[in-house]
Structures are given as C-alpha cells and as structure tokens.
Amino acid sequence: MSDEEDEFNRAVSAARDFNPYPGDFLEHEFETYDLLRKHMPVARSESFPPLAPGSEDGKGWVVTRYEDSLDILRNPADFSSEASGYPVRPWIPQAIDPPMHTGYRRILNPLFTAEAMSKLEPQMERYADQLVDEMLQKDSFDFVEDFADPFPTVTFCNLMGFPKEDYEKIMDWKNMFMHADDGHPRGHKLATEKGRSLGQEVDDQGRLSGDGYMAVRGTVGQEIYAYFTELLDRRRKEPQDDLITTLLSAQYQGERPLTQEELEDTMFLLFLAGLDTVASALGLMIQGFAQDAEKRHEFIELMDDPQRVGMAIEELVRFHSIVLLPRRITRELTFKGALFHQEDTVLMPSQAANRDVNAFEDPNVIRYDRVPNRHLGFGMGPHRCLGIHLARKELKIALQVFHRRLPDYGLNPSQPAIGFGGMKGLSSLPLVKG
Numbered sequence: 001m002s003d004e005e006d007e008f009n010r011a012v013s014a015a016r017d018f019n020p021y022p023g024d025f026l027e028h029e030f031e032t033y034d035l036l037r038k039h040m041p042v043a044r045s046e047s048f049p050p051l052a053p054g055s056e057d058g059k060g061w062v063v064t065r066y067e068d069s070l071d072i073l074r075n076p077a078d079f080s081s082e083a084s085g086y087p088v089r090p091w092i093p094q095a096i097d098p099p100m101h102t103g104y105r106r107i108l109n110p111l112f113t114a115e116a117m118s119k120l121e122p123q124m125e126r127y128a129d130q131l132v133d134e135m136l137q138k139d140s141f142d143f144v145e146d147f148a149d150p151f152p153t154v155t156f157c158n159l160m161g162f163p164k165e166d167y168e169k170i171m172d173w174k175n176m177f178m179h180a181d182d183g184h185p186r187g188h189k190l191a192t193e194k195g196r197s198l199g200q201e202v203d204d205q206g207r208l209s210g211d212g213y214m215a216v217r218g219t220v221g222q223e224i225y226a227y228f229t230e231l232l233d234r235r236r237k238e239p240q241d242d243l244i245t246t247l248l249s250a251q252y253q254g255e256r257p258l259t260q261e262e263l264e265d266t267m268f269l270l271f272l273a274g275l276d277t278v279a280s281a282l283g284l285m286i287q288g289f290a291q292d293a294e295k296r297h298e299f300i301e302l303m304d305d306p307q308r309v310g311m312a313i314e315e316l317v318r319f320h321s322i323v324l325l326p327r328r329i330t331r332e333l334t335f336k337g338a339l340f341h342q343e344d345t346v347l348m349p350s351q352a353a354n355r356d357v358n359a360f361e362d363p364n365v366i367r368y369d370r371v372p373n374r375h376l377g378f379g380m381g382p383h384r385c386l387g388i389h390l391a392r393k394e395l396k397i398a399l400q401v402f403h404r405r406l407p408d409y410g411l412n413p414s415q416p417a418i419g420f421g422g423m424k425g426l427s428s429l430p431l432v433k434g
C-alpha cells in the first residue's frame with residue numbers, strides 16, 4: 001500500500017472516530033485535523049457525544065477547511081445556531097438565528113464596545129498585579145488556579161454584577177456544566193457527586209452514563225437559572241451600576257423590555273461565554289510560552305508597543321484557538337459534494353480552520369506581525385464574539401502584567417499540565433520560576 005493510501009485510510013478512521021471532547025484528543029489534535037483537511041475536509045463522524053438527552057448518539061459532520069467553515073458561518077439560514085441540548089431554553093444570542101438574533105445584538109453590542117471595555121482597564125491592571133504578587137510568593141505555582149481562572153472570572157463577575165462572595169459557587173457550577181466529562185478533574189469530580197445525589201449510576205471507572213451527564217447538566221443549568229431569577233429580583237428592587245441592571249432597562253427593537261425568560265437566557269449565555277474562554281486561552285498561551293523561550297522573549301520585547309501587541313494577541317488567539325463551532329442543518333442540501341440531511345449536526349473546530357495552509361502561510365508558526373489575519377478564533381458572521389474587545393483587553397493585560405514580573409519560567413517537571421477537550425483548555429498548569 002502506498003503512503004498516500006495509508007494516509008487516506010488513517011483519515012477514514014480519524015473521521016469515523018472523531019470526538020474532540022475527551023482530554024486525550026489533544027494529544028493528536030492537529031495531526032487529526034491535518035489528515036481530515038487533506039483527505040476528507042467534510043467528514044462524517046460516528047463518535048460525537050449525544051448533544052441532548054435521548055438524541056441520536058454519535059453522528060455528525062466535521063468541517064476542517066477555513067473557506068468551508070467561513071461559508072457555513074455566513075449562512076445562518078441553512079446552518080442554524082440552535083444546535084445543542086439546552087437545560088431550559090436556547091440561550092441568547094448564541095443559539096438564536098437572525099432576524100431575532102439581530103435585535104438582541106443591537107441591545108448587547110453597545111455594552112461591549114472597545115470604549116466601554118477600556119474603562120475596565122485600570123481595575124484589570126490592579127487585579128492582575130495583585131494575583132501575580134500572591135503567586136510569586138511561592139517557588140512553584142499553578143498558573144491556571146492562581147491566575148488564569150480567577151483573573152477573567154472576577155473581572156467578568158464585577159462587570160455583570162455577580163456578587164464577589166458567590167465566586168466559588170459560580171466556578172463550581174461552570175465546571176460541572178461545562179467540564180463534567182472532558183478530562184477536567186474538578187468538573188468531573190463535582191459532576192459525579194451531583195450525579196450520585198440525583199440517583200444516577202456510577203460505573204467502576206467512576207463515570208456516569210451519557211444520560212447521567214445530561215441529567216447533571218440539566219440540574220445544574222436549572223440551579224444557575226434560579227440564581228439568576230433571584231439576582232434579577234434583587235436588581236429590580238435595588239438597581240446597581242452593572243450589566244444586569246442595564247439589561248433590565250433594555251428595549252427589544254426599541255419596542256418592549258426583555259421578558260424574564262429573555263433576561264435569564266441572555267445571562268446564561270454571557271455566563272458560559274465570559275467565564276471560561278479567556279482562562280482557557282490564557283492557560284494555553286502561557287503553556288506555549290513556557291515551552292518556547294524564544295517566542296516568549298520575542299513577545300516580551302514587543303508587548304509594550306500598543307500597535308504590535310494588538311497584532312500579537314490576534315496571532316496568539318489564532319494559534320491557540322479554543323472553540324468548536326456547532327451548527328444544525330435546517331434543510332437537505334449538498335455541501336461540497338456531501339449530502340447533508342435536515343437536523344444533522346456540523347462541527348467546525350476553529351482550531352482546524354485556523355491552521356489551514358490555504359488560508360494562513362506557515363499556519364503552525366506564530367508570526368506576531370501576520371497580516372492579514374482573518375482567523376476564526378472569535379468566530380465570523382452574525383455570531384462573531386460579542387466579548388471580543390473584553391477578551392482582547394484581558395489577554396493583553398494578563399500577558400503584560402505577568403511577563404513584566406516574571407519573564408523567565410518553565411513547566412514544572414514533576415507535575416504535568418492537565419488539559420481538557422471540547423472547548424479546550426487547561427485545568428492545571430504547574431510552573432517553576434527561572
């Protein structure tokens with residue numbers, strides 16, 4: 001058998017068994033995407049986890065080329081964003097299609113402009129400094145636990161108006177809801193305990209069944225919704241200078257206030273999108289820097305130049321993309337020769353599109369001055385990331401403050417980092433100084 005045939009057959013197996021959710025997928029992530037992109041850019045997988053209770057287990061499409069992903073992201077009529085199982089209702093705005101989606105974005109966009117986010121910068125700088133102070137008192141530390149998790153989470157909680165004392169509870173909910181079964185140790189432990197308390201069976205390996213995990217997500221989702229209901233009631237009685245209060249006075253299409261359901265569904269999505277994303281991206285970026293001192297020093301050298309640092313952050317987001325973009329097909333159609341059925345799921349890993357050599361020269365190399373850099377790390381089309389300015393500022397400030405104080409560091413050889421799959425990231429990144 002020729003090498004080409006052999007590679008093609010490996011692509012067939014990689015497609016059939018494609019499941020980016022468990023943590024061990026990360027060991028062969030980019031190799032898998034390269035194989036699929038070359039031999040089977042629109043591939044049928046039989047190994048997706050079920051996306052909703054009782055849904056068909058394991059079937060869906062995976063798209064790995066940049067241009068194909070872009071075509072899908074720009075076509076919400078055929079590729080709906082209402083694509084996964086929701087604990088209560090589809091969340092707003094991420095799981096709502098145009099035209100309703102446009103009305104919600106009109107309310108939300110002004111709250112997340114670059115200018116509005118700039119006002120948070122002094123507070124972010126102070127908090128980043130404080131976290132680094134505490135971290136550097138130790139000889140070795142866990143970057144995720146000591147910095148990447150608390151920094152964006154507390155920033156975001158302040159912006160939203162989630163009380164500071166609820167931080168631990170919010171983190172636990174987030175970990176159970178998002179990381180029950182993707183290799184995140186704390187998320188898995190908490191979800192298993194929750195599953196047990198719900199009467200779900202736990203197998204010999206300490207795992208719940210697929211429906212068991214769904215039951216946990218459903219229950220945790222409802223607990224979060226109940227928390228939001230109570231917070232909304234409190235803000236109605238006592239308005240504050242925060243996002244929850246602003247949402248309460250928002251008008252949909254200038255005609256009516258948001259309903260209680262709309263308010264809760266929006267808060268839920270902001271909660272999911274705002275808490276984990278920056279932490280995941282930061283963890284992966286610092287892990288990369290710990291492994292590549294040259295790239296780290298190159299970054300440190302440019303990080304105080306306002307223009308160059310902006311481009312560098314963009315390139316780091318491309319290189320360390322974290323989001324798998326899901327869509328649901330709304331009608332039978334042929335896409336690049338493949339027959340898509342109505343209700344099929346399509347997954348576009350931004351990690352795959354962003355390493356496509358037809359879209360980016362030397363895609364596996366970080367080039368801080370890459371132009372153009374129209375990566376899909378923040379998505380594209382109507383659902384492009386609402387929090388893009390907040391995310392960019394958080395990443396910039398975190399990387400600047402951390403590297404000003406600690407330009408030299410490495411991975412801790414006695415404690416390996418722990419990664420999780422799906423919307424990927426790190427749950428632990430032990431580092432040593434020097």
Ligand code: HEM
Pocket residue numbers: 081093094095105269270273274275277278281317322323325326350376377378379380382383384385386387388390391
């Ligand atoms: C490095 C950090 C971040 C990355 C890589 C990221 C990435 C993304 C991506 C790829 C999408 C598109 C999803 C889709 O098309 O289905 C998205 C949407 C979204 N993001 Fe972010 N995000 C980040 C940070 C944030 C933050 C801090 C917030 C806080 C507000 C946020 C809020 C949102 C919202 C609300 C949406 C849905 C937008 C819509 O559907 O119209 N993101 N994000």
